[in-house]
Amino acid sequence: MKNILTTLFIAVMIMVGTSVKAADPTKPNVIVIYLDDLGYGDLSAYGATEIETPNIDALANGGLKFTQGYATSSTCTPSRYGLLTGIYPWRNAKAKILPGSAPLIISTQQETLPKMLKRAGYQTAVIGKWHLGLGDGNVDWNGHITPGPNEVGFDEAYILAATQDRTPTVYIDNGYIDGLDPNDPIYVSYEKNFEGEPTGKDNPELTTMKWHHGHNNSIVNGIPRMGFMKGGEAARWSDVDIADHFLSKVKSYVKSHKDSPFFLYYALQQPHVPRTPHPRFVGKSGMGPRGDVIIEADWCIGEFMKTLEEEGVLENTLVVFSSDNGPVLNDGYYDDAVEKLGKHRPTGPFRGGKYSMFEAGTRVPFITYWKGRIKPGVSDAMVCQIDLLASLAKLVGVQAEVNDSKDMLAVLMGKRKKGRKNLVVEANGKTAYRKGNWAMIPAYKGSPMSWHSGVETAIAPEFQLYNLKEDVMQKNNLAESNPKMLNKLMAEFEAIRGTEYGGLK
Incomplete structure (x- = not known):
């Protein structure tokens, strides 16, 4: 009788064990x-x-x-x-x-x-x-x-x-x-305001947070936003x-x-x-x-x-x-x-x-x-x-x-x-290239500073080449002194990005 009970207990435990969904390490x-x-x-x-x-x-x-x-x-x-x-x-x-x-x-x-x-x-x-x-x-x-x-x-x-x-x-x-x-x-619009709705631009007295640039449309919770809403x-x-x-x-x-x-x-x-x-x-x-x-x-x-x-x-x-x-x-x-x-x-x-x-x-x-x-x-x-x-x-x-x-x-x-091995990164539609210790930025037209934010965009009329292992702050442009590396990276970049990358010609 004891052996029968033991066998039944083991059988029940097996059944219980199989009914519980165990964590699958291949599907975390x-x-x-x-x-x-x-x-x-x-x-x-x-x-x-x-x-x-x-x-x-x-x-x-x-x-x-x-x-x-x-x-x-x-x-x-x-x-x-x-x-x-x-x-x-x-x-x-x-x-x-x-x-x-x-x-x-x-x-x-x-x-x-x-x-x-x-x-x-x-x-x-x-x-x-x-x-x-x-x-x-x-x-x-x-x-x-x-x-x-x-x-x-x-x-x-x-x-x-x-x-x-x-x-x-x-x-x-x-x-x-x-x-x-x-x-x-x-109602939501990014083209024009709704009649009678205050804005950060026209009603600064209704704001608790003051806008610096771009954020002067509809006011919600005292904060002027981008876009209009009613x-x-x-x-x-x-x-x-x-x-x-x-x-x-x-x-x-x-x-x-x-x-x-x-x-x-x-x-x-x-x-x-x-x-x-x-x-x-x-x-x-x-x-x-x-x-x-x-x-x-x-x-x-x-x-x-x-x-x-x-x-x-x-x-x-x-x-x-x-x-x-x-x-x-x-x-x-x-x-x-x-x-x-x-x-x-x-x-x-x-x-x-x-x-x-x-x-x-x-x-x-x-x-x-x-x-x-x-x-x-x-x-x-x-x-x-x-x-x-x-x-x-x-x-x-x-x-x-x-x-x-x-x-x-x-x-x-x-x-x-x-x-x-490499990576093409992007900023506002303009692209640059990373490979190993090298960072290459093509020549572009545009502003060297982002709109009102005070951040350098890296846009410049000349090509830029940096050895990040030696110059992590990207202060020493090696494009002129190392044209071989610049041309190599540019060819690889164009093979991925295409020649119509928007740079200066």
Whole structure:
């Protein structure tokens, strides 16, 4: 009898064991945490001494910190396009900084990161900033806004249409404005204002944040924006609560999808303008709102990582952390970002920033973290965000149309030290070339400084060539003294980019 009971017990345990879905290490959860305008030097893990970011540092110190991690572009929309499609954004003429009313620039027919992961059995979601366009050019903001994230591979989408400084200032939940009162319809325009609506330009007395350049249209919550908007009062967001709102959404998402593989694109809005930290973070950095929202974002990431651990999914989750482009201080509002900078260097050791072809425009923080699977360390391998498509396809074992994306899975996992051989980076439609220690910038017409922001664009009428190993600040132009290398790099660049790259002839 005892032997029979023992046999029955073992049989039951086997049945129970097979009924529980075990974590599949070949299909880990994948999370991309993406910040907005965060510079290489904005994190203490990357050398900042005037600001502390302990939660992001924990990712860097517990995972693999890349010193040559790149966005494709030095502005937001193009980088996000590259991240999700694996295609250089300069191949798509529409991939430029978009107004809030722009149509969707990702074709519903093309390959995307979420589509690829859906084929591998993943549930997919985007929560946070979108800025890749919505609709087909004639959006009904009061109805179903389509096509959008759902039509390019995301099962769930809770987003800002564009950016915090652009209308419409509402959340969009799977194609519908969240909280919209049908008796108070919303109207959006980037061409002309609606009759009787105040603007930052005409009614500065109604603003609590003063515009410096470009941001002088509709006023929402005392902040003048880009673009015009009318109605939709109940659906308008509270700026100081955006970070908490998105944090609540990503935490809820993890809790409700933890039992099967998921892909989450968590796109925070910080430290993009307008910088509106929650009151509990105001003054914490000593550097004004820009520093405060970086601390706020770091806290959000810490709280999110706690949720992964509490829900038991941390050890089966690959986290990729990065930023869409380099930093900018004055980007449209008077907010003390310049005046209170002190000794802090958002660009780190590099030259340029947002809008620039110099290194600080596209070289950004880039971290991969997978507890127990990625050995902590530092990698000098060159990697780019467009490589996530091919690399993650390799991880989950599915075929993908990779185009410009390269399989860097072994590099991202710390198993291989050599990364990309070359990279074409972009700033406002102009492109430059990186290979090994070399940076080559073609000759272009245009302004050497970005519009009002005080960032060097790297535009010049002469070719530029820099040895980054010896001259990380790109001060010593070697184009004339090393024509052999310049010609070699230019030939390679044109083979990828084509001869019609927009440079001087």
